[in-house]
Every structure is written in structure tokens, then in C-alpha cells.
Amino acid sequence: MPVNPPDTIDCARRFSFYLDRLLTARPALAKQLAAELDQPLRRAQMERFADWAKADSPDALIPLLRQLRQAVMARLISRDLGGLADLDEVVGTISELADFAIEQALRVGRSHLAHYGEPIGDESGEVQELIVIAMGKLGGFELNVSSDIDLIFIYPESGETNGSRKLSNHEFFNKLGKEIIRIISEPTGDGLVFRVDMRLRPYGDSGPLVMGFAALENYLITQGREWERYAWIKARAVTGDADGLAQLARPFVYRKYLDYGAYGAMRELHSQIRREVARRDMADNIKLGPGGIREVEFIAQVFQLIRGGREKRLQLKSTRETLALIAELRLLEPEAVQELTEAYAFLRNLEHRLQYLDDQQTQTLPGDSASQAKIAESMGFADWAAFLDGLNRHRRHVTRHFEQVFLLPTEGAADHPLTPLWRDILDVEPTEALAELGFSDPQGVVRQLRGLAKGSRYQQLPVGNRKKFDTLIGPLIEVAANTPNPDATLSRILSLLEAISRRSAYLALLSEYPQTLHRLASIYSASSWVSGYLTHHPILLDELLDARVLYATPDWPQLTAELEQQLANCDRDIEAKMDVLRHFQHAQTFRLVSQDLAGMWTVEALSDELSQLADIVLDAALRHAWLDVPGRHRDVPKFAIAGYGRLGGKELGYASDLDIIFLYDDDHPDAPELYARLARRLSTWLTSATAAGGLYEIDLRLRPNGSSGLLVSTVAAFENYQRKEAWIWEHQALTRARFVAGDATIGEAFERIRHEVLTQQRDQALLRDEVTGMREKMFETHPPLDEDVKYARGGVVDVEFIVQYLILEHSHRLPELTANSGNIALLAVAAEAGLIDPKLADGAREAYRHYRRLQHMVRLRDAPLTEPSDGLIAHYELVRTLWQQVFGQEVRYA
Template identity: 55%
Template sequence: MTILDTARRYSQYLARHLDNGNLKPEIFLPMLEKELTLDDFQAFADWEKIRAEEDEETLARQLRLLRRYVVSQIIVRDVNRISSLEEVTRTITLFADFAVNTALEFAYAYYQGLYGTPVGRYTQTPQHLSVVAMGKAGGYELNVSSDIDLIFVYPESGATDGRRERENQEFFTKVGQKLITLLNDITADGQVFRVDMRLRPDGDSGPLVLSETALEQYLIQQGREWERYAWCKGRVVTPYPNDIAALVRPFVFRKYLDYSAYEGMRRLHRQIRDEVSRKGMANNVKLGAGGIREVEFVAQIFQMIRGGQVRALQLKGTRETLHKLAELEIMPAEQVEMLLSAYCFLRDVEHRLQYWDDRQTQTLPENPEQQQLLAESMGFADYAAFTDGLNAHRRQVNKLFNDILSEPEDADEAAGHEWQWVWQDTLDEEERSGRLQNAGFDAEAVVGRLNQIRHGNKYRHLSAHAQPRFDAAVPRLVQAAAMQDNPTGTLLRLLDFLEHISRRSAYLAFLNEHPQTLQHLAEIMGQSEWVAGYLTRYPILLDELISTQLLETHFDWPKLAAELADGMNNCNGDTEAQMDVLRHFQHAQIFRLAVQDLAGLWTVESLSDELSLLADTVIAAALPYVWADMPKKHREQPLFAVTGYGKLGGKELGYASDLDLVYVYDDPHPDAPDVYTRFARRLTSWLSTATGAGTLYEVDLRLRPNGDSGFLAHSMAAFEKYQRENAWTWEHQSLTRARFICGAENMQTAFDRIRSEVLTAERDSEELAREIIEMREKMFATHPPADSDVKYARGGVVDVEFIVQYLILAYARRYPELLDNYGNIALLGIAADCGLIDKELAEQCRTAYRCYRQQQHHAKLRDAAVVADTLTEHYQYVRRLWAEVFGEEVRFSAA
């Protein structure tokens, strides 16, 4: 049996055309051997001649004949399993694009001949009509029998330049009408596509075409929730440079995480479900439970929520979106695989239903003969086996769909009926205070704060959507706070947070959609004022609370860097968006680390390593995009490097540490000093400027050669000369903690060589000791050495750092292992192994330094930093080491 014989059994449409000789073998058979492309459509007829002769009848006929061949080719290849689902949908969508553009070119040329060329009133340039494909046409997901949803948009108002002048609105309306006629009218040769224009602004009652300005105003002022979902798939199919996507994107994809999309999607699904029930469409594989629409909704809900933040999700197709959700670990891979398998199965069924007689149907047949043929075409022995397979897919889809879009718990149940009284204004004030007191709260403080919120401007001006969400959240937050060790402090932070986010109804929606996260939120805010403040500044981080990676301590930095680069690429050169992507990325990782830190999952050294790797990743990600954004540059890639000093160089960063950076370049071009100075200034701005997404780091450039009076960027030769001839001892001390962060690879070798040679230079150890002691004593005036300050106390952090720096500068020439920038704890051990200091004392000082770091760290992160009882003992160990290294115990302690 040939592939034609096989296919005709399952398609009356194909059999009819084969039997009537409507498919010429010399044309049709070669088409069966390959996937069709635009070139094949173009070669089918002399479209240029038809347009030149204004032969509308021939154009309409040729498009219909071409559709007959394309649909028949798709049927034969698909039923015989020669093509994939992607080929089927892409082929018919490409044909739709071709048909639209061919009809548009004809219509435009026709009316241009009558009225002249439409010209923009403001730009005075020729105007062209943009056709936006919506729905399946927008996502390259058309069926062979689909209609096509279109929207017509032209750039700007104006008039044609011919003798019979027409306003652009009238001109393009006529063009649009003719385009529809050419595709939609049913003739003796059939129809090209049914054209549906109801998705345009104001639907059938709105104008057929509208200007970009009118479209933008409509979306801002009147755009409805369901239109966001529709425009998510909107794709401009015409080749003209009109940038409709830029004005639609802010409407579709919110800048913040839009959890209100859940309710919008539920409403839309309820409408569809009611229609299915009303019309008895349970056997509809598209709209019925567990059908195609539910798969599409699952993919789209995550696009609506996260697409504004994760531009990689701003995709058109369902399958590509699902793949991206798995790649970004937003959905578990096994769930995505299940949805993809079900989606392909359901789409195959849908296509076979439409192949039967070229009708737009998704309803399973009732005729036993047709049922059997459908089952066979899907690879099953009989219809019962087929329906078993179909129903298995639909059950899985429907279960996941219900899990994701299920209604949140009832507010009363979620917070417990006993907590509703907290926010009810009908309750007696004395009784409210008594209940709060019994629950462990400072009743006066809590009641005062609740009353302040209720009568404040923010609450009273909440929208009709936001206020019920706010009201539902308050009792839940009180309940969560009551379970903490410090319920009053926790609740006050939670209420501050709630009031801060109240203008963003989507964040309130998150709290209602995910009531299970409130306990975790309360635990975090109860433990750390710093984390509470961080989350209040960046409420977008709420999303991290439901991430499966929140407590996963393995940070795959190469993978994270690749995801960050992908996010930057998806900004399409938008500088502000790229800066925001950097900030969102950094904030998410810091929040994740802080939550893990509060849970006791990190040692202070390991945490600092991760924070330093995060800073390295952010700087390295920014570098190429800052360079790409540079005007007047003389090369494709910069010969430039970023080096880190201080805490970044020593991999001892804390949550709010500054970045001490030094910029160098190695470029002989005469413009290099000016170019790299501008580059350094711009890179610093990228890293330190506050944007709508917040801040990244404070950047300190004072450790560069000549400090604040020096150039922002130095040539490698100038850097080396300065370090050899002009640098002070304290600058060489700083160099001990310096390391290459990112930049041109050959510059890392040069920087490491210079650092090594400078640090291993011959030095007078006594003179070096004297200079370091003097430098330490100069600090006493501005930072008195009090025992309560572990950084500047005698025997504290700075003294350990100075000891290690001295050992490197004095002995690295003999012991090059001291050059490895492992941090002070490791370097004390290396110095002891080299015999430079007593091993037991070195270990005691390592313990002391680790304790100091923990003290500093906990003072930032936790509400009550535990002051170690052993601090005095730690100070004594470090003072003993200082005396051993410098022989200056009396002078040191007497200052």
C-alpha cells in the first residue's frame, strides 16, 4: 500500500481531490518528499505577474489551489508518520504567513494605484500595514483547518500623496478589507483561510485598522485581562519595521511578578468550562477537561506571572515555553515531559479529526466507522484502546492543571476562624487587646499598628481588587507571627512589609495564592531585621519562597552565569533592562544565601566564598554588555581587566560589603586611555547606580594607583611601574589580597606576574615591620581599639590581616605558596607549615579570626548577635602572635 493509499483511508478530503484529479501528480508527488518552505510557495505561481496585472481573480484562485496542495501534502506526510507535529504546524503557519503577505502586497498596490502612497503626518515617510497574527497563528501552531486571528495596525495618521487623497485610516481600512476578501471568501476553488478579526480592540464594534498610537492608548486605558493572554502570542507576520512588539510588551508582561494572573486565568477558564458544559462539549479534545487548552493555560500562566522578569519566557509557542520552563527549573522536568507528551497526542488527534473532511472540529466522532479509522490512524487496534490512551493523557493534564490553578484556601480556613477578629472593626478594643495579650503579643503595640494601617492613606486608597486581598492577609500574618519566638517584633515587620507591597495587588495575590509560605516568611522576618528589610525593598523575592532551590546549597555558578547571560541577551540591547536583570539575579542569590544562612546551612568561610563568586559572576556578566553599549570604541573586544581588592579580593565578602576594584587595560591604541576611562566609568555606573530594580554594590575605586587623584583605568605598564616605583607599603599590603576577577585572558597572566614579582621583591624585614606597625597605629585616631569592636580591637580582625600581610611581603620570596590568595584563615595555616609562626598559636589565631568573622556576620544578619565569651581569650592569642611576628608587644598595647 502506498502512502497515498494509506492517507486516503483517513481523509475523505484527500480522497475526494485525488479521485477528482485536483492534485496533479507532477506537482503533488515531489511535494511529498520534503518539508515545504516559503520557496516552494513562491514557486507555485508567478505572483509578481499577477500583482502587476492586478488580476484579483487569478490571485484568489492560485492561493486556494496552493492551499489544496499544502493541506494534502501535510495530511499524507502526517498520517504516514513521515512528519513531526512541529513540521505540520509550522508548514501550515508558514503558508498562512505567505498567503497574508501575498494578499497584502496585492491589496496595497491596488489602492496605491488609486490613491497614492500613504504618508505619515509626523515622519513624512511611506506607511505600511502591519498584520499581527494572534492565537495559534502567532505561535506557529496552526491546524490545517484553523481560522486565522488577525489584527491590522499602521504606524501613524496622515494621508496619501495621490490626486485622490485619502486619510491613512481609510486607505488601510480598504487594504484590510481586500486582504480579508482574498483569503476568506468561499469560491468554486474553496477558501484560503477563515479570517477572524474579533480580537482587535473593541472587537467587531471597533475600527478594522488602527494606528500604533491608538493601539497603545487602548491597551493602557482599556486593555482587559483576557487580551493580555491573547497578545502573548501576537506575532507580526509582515516584513515592515514597525515596532509593535515594543508597545505591546509592557501590557502583556508586567515588570513585577504578576500573581494576579492566576485569578485572571481562572476566570477565563471558568468561562470556557461553562461554555463546554452548556454545549455538551465533554468530548472536545481542545476545550474539554484535560484538553489542549489546559496545556496551553499551564504554559501561559507562568509566562504571565514571570515573563516580565524572565524575558526568556516571552515566547510564542506552547511547546517551546514548556521546554523553557523545565530548563529554568520553574516546573519539574517530569511534569513538563508529561504535558509535552499529552500535548503532542492531543494535537495529533485534533489534526486527524480535521483531516477527515477539512472541518474545524475538535470533537470526537460518534460514527463507529469513523471512530475505528481515527483509532487506527493514531496507532491503536480499536476505539476502546484509543480512548483509554486519550483519557489517560487527559486525566494527567487535568490533575496538574487543577493543582496549579486550583482556588487558594478559603481565607477563614487558612487563617483559622479564631484569627478573623484581629482585623474586624466590629470587635471591642479591650477584647481585642486581651486576646492579643493571651497570644503572646504586646497588645498595645500591635493594636496601635493595626489601627494606624486601617486609617492610613495607603489602605483607604487600595483598589477594589487589592483591599479584599489585604484584608485576607492580615489574619494569616498574625497567626504566623504568633508561632514565632518574638511574635510582636515579627508581626510588626510583617505588617510593614504588607503595607509596603499593598499598592502592588499582584504581591497581595501571591500571599493569597500561597498561604503555605506565610509561616516561612514569618520565620525569616522574625530572625533577621536585615532580611526583613531586604525583602521589603525587593518584594519580588517573594517568589523565591516557593522555589524548590531555596534551601539547595549547591550553587552551580557556570550554569547560573549562563542563565544570567541568556537573560541579558533577551533584553535585545535595552540597557536599563540589562541592568535590571543583573539586579534581579543578584538579589535572588543573596536572598537564597541569607535564608540558608539563617537555617544554619553555611560556615562563614563557605558563605563568603559564595558571595564572592556571586560578585565575580555579576561583574563578568556586565563587562561585555557595557562594552557593547560603548560609543566610539576601536575594537570588538576590550583589552581590559577588573581586579578585586579587600574583601572581594580575599573572598571574604559579606552581604553588604563594598567592592574594592581596580581597572587595568593593555591596549596600545592611541585612543585607549580615553576609551577605557569612559568604559571604567560606565562599568562602575552599571554596578553601583540605583535603578527601578534597586542596587547592586557600592564600588570603591580608591585603591587604584594614586587613589582618588589617579586615572579610573591604568595601562598594565603604568600599573606595573607604579607598583614597582611609587607604591607605598600599605598599597603592597592591599596587593596581597588582590586577584584577577574577569577580562581579557592574557591580562590575567600579566596581572598575576606583576603581583607575584612585586610581592616577592627583596625587602628589609625590620623596615617593613616598622612601616606596618606605624600604619596600624595611625588607625587608632579614627578607629580607637575598643574590645567591643572585633574589627579594630587590639588583637582583632585588622591585626590578623596585618600579620598575614607582613608574612606575605617578608617571606613570599622564599615561600611562594604564601602568594595563593586563599584568605587569612588558610594563609595562617600555610605560614605555620612554612615554620614562620608557631603552629599551635597559628591554630588559635585561625579560630579567633573565624570567630571574629562570625561576629561581624551575625551582627549584620541576625537580630541579636551572640557576643562570644571567649573574645578576650581570642584577643590575647592574636596579641601573642603579633608580639612573635613584630616583637612589639609593649608598643602595640600601649597605644
């Protein structure tokens, strides 16, 4: 759309008394504005605005900076009100002006103090630079047009200057800080550049104007308050050591765990603001009033405080960028984020129009009708009433979402009806009440509750933790009572509560989200194994918050991309990467087990998902462990992982070990040592227990020559071994093997070798004797007991041996048997080919399914099978019959 500068400027002057006065007083500025209105006034033009190098004294710089601000404001007001600039341009330009002014003031202020020399650090012996930290909206690069700028001054090291008139570094930087403030904020005939607010510095107005790194770090660790964590989210170094500042401040702002305690702190801060708004009758304040700018910022920042330590992408400065990422991560519904984003843009545009009127730092709606008419028209409304309707619609959206995120009936809420039961547990024996609730052993429940109340862990809890703990007991007794096994469920939940009692963030999560208690009770009731898993990894409580995520079918490509992003965010922090892998694996396992308990998966399908998860983790661990290998000669290793056993057959359970081998194909002279080093590192990555727990146990004994063999093998050596040296039992193992992760070319070679080895023609009698002999050797370590569904005669291992024998005996003329499609499918292939009786094959397939389901149930109950059912015995008998047909001999027992 063509720009008509005179019309655009005249329009802007109608809506801005400040612009009208400015252009009337400075006709040359009006002429320049008309000539350049079609382009934003950004950093490059600011640098060309004057010969800044010649402005080498405060007296020379002060008027130039104020004239620059006038030019920036004239361009911004005209472009914004004329529809030529969007919100990004407005806040970006004014933020660039503030950064530029700070840099120029620092340059001239430093020159003004040159007679003191340079400040030298005691530790490094190097010249020290002042770090000017932008807080608030300037820190987020989203300053408003008439804003104060919130600054903090920091310097790295103590020491003294090296000039003829020596000062301590603290004194020097204190003088420099005062000079910067004066240059920017001192009023002159041209006004000022920005008002400077230093109240966010440590100790506020009573604290020193400048502070060293060590003092700042000590303050944040020992005295930093929750509201300061909120403020420091946006901290940005405009000058000086930005990396050093980030490393110092990040641990204060962002916790390594999910910090749900941030809700309470943010809620209290908001309550203070609301009380102040009410006291000062500020309901018309679009920043601090209900549904205002501050509430949108609080919504964005509470998610940053809670999750920013784990999800580093949330460590952003900009409110709108943070909201967009919140939508991407599905922390809020995209529709909610869209409403918040639209409201934020509306409110920020309105804020600017209020400030354009008279260049005043205000966010309050005008009371006079003339100004109201100007504001309504400048916002695109026909009149004030229509404008108020639009404004109130956005404010209602903000208020609704704010209350959904923050609302919790805490201080004023009535106690839960069962709270007195816990409060009086040491004085009263509430067995009758517990029996009425459905507990079968109320005296046992009372003993556990009393043991908990008398225990040193509970007695030594901080007051805040104990208060949260006490409020949770009543609701937890209630939800446990509504499960099929209330006694066991409550016992398991109390174990969890005791385990997390010193972690206020987890207690806060359960308090902030009462709906999680029902899901928690359901899961703890259904499976002792899952309850133990969650108690051991309480960080997974976060997974209970959103049923949509918890019960969503895994989107493995998307999850893989998210995992890679999280690993990339760790840079070269190995421990952080290992924790990311563990958090990812634990979270996906917990989602799968929750879906399993809800009946969403068959055992076979669940095993496929768990195997896919292992594949993803192994691939990621391999690639990132390689980056930790010193002296590596290529970016991508020519290295692969092959899976055997349950991993190879895609039959993983929740706690299965991973049988794997490592292969490489690289003729570089250092390859053997480098890949051996990679294998050792990879093993460490997979098996080490970190603060985030364990990942997988691995078994490497299926590699060539077993435990005595090399940790890694070349593809050629592996092929030679399989063809010339491998035992029959090793070829049996190869029937359930597949390429899992790493170099695809090596994976193709592995699959080729596997196929060629399995399709070799063998001596039938020798093969039969080897396989049956191997089965009998197992009796020494695993007696074939009927209550052991895996090793019983006719059980899991017998089905697997039958299939393995059929593959090794017949795949030279029936290569379909080499497909890695699982025992159930391969039994059908063998039956269709006439190798085994179809009825026996169908029975064995059903028996194997039954065994898998039974093993799965035993794992979830975390209790062994005590007495086999008649149906299980019948399955054993059928498989034994098939064994006799295949091997031509009676089933032998230990």
C-alpha cells in the same frame, strides 16, 4: 522507510471523506499527489504552484489560492495519515499557506485600489503599509488544518492617499482589509482558503476594521483587558512593520516585574470557558473541554505573562517551544512538561484527524460508530474503547498539571480563623487571643495592627489590593506566632506587607502560594538584616516559591551562562542591563543568605561564594560596559580589575564594599581616554541606584597615588609604582589582592608583580615600625574598644596586621606566604616554618574564625555587639600575646 504512494493515498482516503471527494473530483491532483508525496509542500513549492504575478486581479487570484489549498490539504492529509509527516510539518505547512495567502491577497488588493494612489503618512511623508497581524494559532505558527485565522489590521500613520481620487489612510486601509478578507474567505465552487475571524481586534465586532498605531497604543494602555494580554502573546506581523508592532505591544503583554496577578485573570478566563463548555454540553470537545488543548496553552502562557517581562526568552509564540523553555528554566518539573508536551501532540494530532474527516473546523469527538472507528484506527488504536483510554490518560495528565498550576481556593473558601481579628481590630482589642497565640506583647501587636488599619497607605488601597491584603493578615499572624520570636517576626512581616500593598503582583504571589508564608516567617524571624533586605527588594519573594532552587548549591557556570543570556537579550538597553545585574546579584545573595540561615555554610565557605558572585558580576559588568563606550577600538578590552581587602582575600560579607583598582595594557593612542571612560562607566554601572536597587559600593582609593591618582593605570605604571613609590601600607594591602575580572594576560601580570613585590627583602626594623605605626594611626578614627571585634586590640585588624607583617618580612625566603589563601591558612604556614609559636598560631586561627562568625551574626541581627563575652576577651588576650611575640613589644592602646 520507502514510500508507496498508492497505498498511502488509499489509506488516507479511508480516513478522510474530504480527501476522497477531492481526489475523485480532480484526477489530475491525484496523479500529481502520487508523484510528489515523498516531499512536504512548503513555501518554495507554493511559490512555484502558479505564475502569481499574472494573477493581478481578485478574480484571477481567488481560484488559484483555493486550488493551492486543495493541493496543500491533499499532500498534508496523505503524508500525515501515512506516517510521513510529524506535527511540526502539519502546523508549519498550513501556517505557511495562511501567510502566503495573506501576502498574495494584500498584493492584489493593493493593486485593485491603485486608482486611489498610495497612502502617505502625515508625520513621515512616506508610503504606509498595512500591518496584518496574525493572532492565535497562526500567530504561533501552529495553525490547525481546518482553522479560522484570527487577524487584526493596523497601519502606522494617519494621512491620505496621493491619487486622483483621494481617501484618508483609514478609509483606504479599511477597503484594503475588506478586500483581503473577501479574497481569502469568500466561498466559491472550489471552497475557500480560510475563514477570517476579526473579533480579536480592539473593541471586537463593534470596533473599526482597521486602526492606526496611535489609536491601538491608546486602546492597549487605557482599555486593554487581561484576556487581551493573553491573546496578544501570539501576535505576529505577517506583513508590514514587525518591529514597530513588537515595540508597541510588548509593554502591554509583558510587565517589567513578576506578574502573579496573571493567575487570577487566567483562572477567571478559564472559568468562563468551563461554564460555556458545561452550558453547551461540550465535554467531548478536545480543545475547550477538561484536559484539552486550551488548558495546555494556558499553562504555557501563564508562565509567559508572569515572567516574560523579566525572562525575555519566554517571549515566544509557539506553545511547544514555550513548554520546552519552561522545563529548561525549571519553572515546572521536566517530567510534568514531558507529559504536557506528549498530551499536546496527541491532542493536536487528534484534532487534525477529526478535521480530516470532512474538512470541518471541529474539535468534538464524533458520535457515530463509523467515524469513531476511523478516528481510533487513524490514531493507532485497535478500537474506540482503547482510543478513549489513551485519550483520557492524556487528559488526566493535563487536568492534574493545570490544577497544580492554577488551583486556589479563593471565592468559595472559608475565611482564615484569624481573619476576624484583623477585620474587627478597630472595634475589639484581641490581646487575650494574641497572648494565647504566644505573642509576648499583645498590646504592642494591637497598636501596630491598628496603626496599619488607620494608615493612609492602607486606607487608599484599590479595592482589589485591599481584599488580597485583608486575606493575608490572618495567615501571617498564624505563621509568625509559630516562630521563636513572634512579636518581632510579625512586626517585620507587616512592614513588608505595607511596603508591597500597592503592588498587586506581590500580594497575588503570597495569596497564590500560601506555602511561601512559612518560609517568609522563618527568614524574617531569623534575621532582621535579611528581612530588611527582602522588604527593600520584594521582587525576591519569587525566590521563596521553590525550595529546590532556594536551597540548591550555586552552580556558578550555569548561573553565569544564564546571566549572559539575559544581558544579551537586552540588546543595547543599558538600563535594562543594569537591572539584570542587580536582579541577578540580589537573587543569588538572597539564596545564599537563606542557605546560611538553614546552616548550610560555614562563614569561610559563604565568603568564598559571595566573592565568586562578586567576581561574576564584575566580569559581566566590565564586558557590557565596554560595549557602551563610544569609539572603542577593539571588541574585547585589554583591561582588568584587581580586588583588594575582603574581595581580594575572598572574605566578603553580605554588604561588603568592593576595594578594586583598574589596569590596562594597550598601546593604542586613544587607550588612556577610552579606558578612563570605561572605568567611569563601570563605576556608574556598579554604584548607581536604579529601579532594581543598588549593586555594590566600590572603593578605588587603593590605586596608585590614591584618590589623587589616575582612575586607571597601565600595567607598567602600576609595576613601577609598586617597586619604587608605594608605601609599606600599600604593600600590606597588596598581601590581600588578586586578579578578579577582565583580560587574563593582565591578570597574570598583576599576579607576577604582586609576587615579586611581596618577596622583596626588607629592613626588619623599619618594616616593624611602619606596620605598628600604621596600626596606631587607626586609633584616631577607630578607638580599640572591646565591643568592636574588628578594631579591638587583639581583634580582627590585629590578626590581619600580624599576617601582613609576616608576609612582608619573610616571604623572600618563604614564598608560600604570598599565596592568597586567607589569614587562617597563612598563620598555619608561618607556624610550620617556625616563624611563630604553633600554639599561639592555632589560638589566633580559632580567634579569627570566632571573630568572623561574630561579625556575621552581628550583620544578620543588624545590631551591634553590646557586651563582649569572657570567651571573646580570652581570644583578644591570646592574639595580643602573639602580637607581642611577632613585633617584640607590648600591645599599645589608644
